[in-house]
Amino acid sequence: MTQGAHTAAGNTPAAAAVDPLLDVDGVTLQYKTKEHLITATYRVGFKVYPADRFVLLGPSGCGKSTLLKGVAGYLKPVEGNMRLKGVDIKEPGPDRVMVFQEF
Incomplete structure (x- = not known):
């Protein structure tokens, strides 16, 4: 049996x-x-x-909400890939929920 990397807690495999x-x-x-195409x-x-806790932090207008719209499946990337549990995100799905700031 091979010994793998583990987290500080010792019981779960490292990322x-x-x-x-x-x-x-x-x-x-x-x-x-x-008037414009916004990147x-x-x-x-x-x-x-x-096991991660993930924070998306940045100033207003830096792309945080746009990135979340992509992860939710509402916006397709013009370059690159987004995968959830190994599956390409191509459209909204029942495994994701997005609450918009303006409601």
Whole structure:
């Protein structure tokens, strides 16, 4: 039996040994206004593992909500991939919920 990497707690495999829950890989997201094409994110990449607590933090207008719309399946990347549990995110699904700021 091979000994794998473990977390500080010692009972769960480290993130390197577990598939990511969310994998955002080189994602560029754009949307159109009446006058412009807005590039909200440019080649963003990160992984979120099942035991992670993930915070998306940044100033107003930096692309946080746009990125969440992509993860929810409402906006397709013009470049890169987003995968949830190893499956490409192509459209909204019953496994994701998004609450918009304006309600």
